[in-house]
Amino acid sequence: MNLDDIFELENKHILKYYRKKNLCIVKGYMQYVWDIHGVKYLDCNTCYGAAFLGHRNDKIVNAIIEQLNKITLVPMTFYNDTRAMFIKKLRRLLPSKFTGIVIQNSGTEAVEVALKIARKFTRKRKFLAFINSFHGRTFGSLSITGNERYRKPFEPLLPEVIFAKFNVVHELNKLINEDLAAVIVEPIQGEGGINVATIEFMKELRKLTEEKGVLLILDEIQTGCGRTGYVWAFQHYGIEPDIFVIGKAIGGGLPIGITIVKNELQNVFTPGDHGSTFGGNPFVLAAASAACDVIIEDKVPEQVRLKSRKLLKEVEDLVSRSKTALRLKGMGFMIGIELRQNADDYVNKLLQEKVIALTAGINVLRLLPPYVITNNDIEHLVNSLAKILEVKS
Numbered sequence: 001m002n003l004d005d006i007f008e009l010e011n012k013h014i015l016k017y018y019r020k021k022n023l024c025i026v027k028g029y030m031q032y033v034w035d036i037h038g039v040k041y042l043d044c045n046t047c048y049g050a051a052f053l054g055h056r057n058d059k060i061v062n063a064i065i066e067q068l069n070k071i072t073l074v075p076m077t078f079y080n081d082t083r084a085m086f087i088k089k090l091r092r093l094l095p096s097k098f099t100g101i102v103i104q105n106s107g108t109e110a111v112e113v114a115l116k117i118a119r120k121f122t123r124k125r126k127f128l129a130f131i132n133s134f135h136g137r138t139f140g141s142l143s144i145t146g147n148e149r150y151r152k153p154f155e156p157l158l159p160e161v162i163f164a165k166f167n168v169v170h171e172l173n174k175l176i177n178e179d180l181a182a183v184i185v186e187p188i189q190g191e192g193g194i195n196v197a198t199i200e201f202m203k204e205l206r207k208l209t210e211e212k213g214v215l216l217i218l219d220e221i222q223t224g225c226g227r228t229g230y231v232w233a234f235q236h237y238g239i240e241p242d243i244f245v246i247g248k249a250i251g252g253g254l255p256i257g258i259t260i261v262k263n264e265l266q267n268v269f270t271p272g273d274h275g276s277t278f279g280g281n282p283f284v285l286a287a288a289s290a291a292c293d294v295i296i297e298d299k300v301p302e303q304v305r306l307k308s309r310k311l312l313k314e315v316e317d318l319v320s321r322s323k324t325a326l327r328l329k330g331m332g333f334m335i336g337i338e339l340r341q342n343a344d345d346y347v348n349k350l351l352q353e354k355v356i357a358l359t360a361g362i363n364v365l366r367l368l369p370p371y372v373i374t375n376n377d378i379e380h381l382v383n384s385l386a387k388i389l390e391v392k393s
């Protein structure tokens, strides 16, 4: 199919919920993607972070092919060996108190499940979320997403959601009370601008929710699987939530979302409380199993810590000498560069340098590289950023 036909078909038939770039990506391998003309790009978008373990990572592809030759769909009413193996492998990545999981097909569904569990377990209705948070696009997740632009056109949403200021510790005490079912928070707000929660803020959230009998839900959909330098971002803070949701990278390139609960919540659901046609299918779980192997065998968090130290140091230096960049934000391979202007223009400029990035909010340029990037890739990325950020020498 030629490029004009591709543009026309997508533009004409897909509803306009994304602003499109004139680039047609047809192939990917590890940290690179190729366009229809065979031009190679360094992928620091990784499909909103989901391809963090690389495109077509060999270990994951082999597992997918093996499963494809066995069976792809098994109803949750029956048992399956690949599903059981996935549980075994995922548990190696989880602190011991997290014994329960619900497997879904996307991040937003995993968030929905977390909200349902919180409601059913506590028998309370209210949720506390944060300004600039992002938890997904379905009605429940949207209701706790702290961005008016996303919520407004679809109101009325869930009532009784309170939005607090992120990282403002002294306000938490009066907002967290016994009426809440749960507090939900991203350890690093991704979509909202790469805002890293402070240790004091997270510790206070944990302390107050525990004191008031409120569940603490962490959204690790973007931060999880090693992206921040630990398997889970909450490990930076020395706290553990009651529930956390993961997605994106754990699917190894296939769609997934998982709600993970501590053992006290293990029996919250009874048959009929939840369900999903595709959730828990062995095709995706073969990929997710292999993704767990990759995280452990390739020491992904350690690699991120090591490589990001170099990258962040060099970007910090660029930012300090740039006319357009205000500051560097983030942790590990979840990086934001706050700009004076609209960040989308800088995404376009980076495309000219054969680097694919994305935005976070209006004026933050977001980089979500995969753990496999090399020193050469880092050099290419830093040189490209130096060009577009108008760096003084």
Ligand code: PLP
Pocket: 048, 106, 107, 108, 109, 111, 134, 135, 136, 137, 186, 190, 191, 219, 220, 221, 222, 247, 248, 257
């Ligand atoms: N929560 C966070 C923190 C996310 O970054 C995202 C996606 O960007 C979601 C939830 C929603 O995940 P999904 O797009 O898989 O539904």
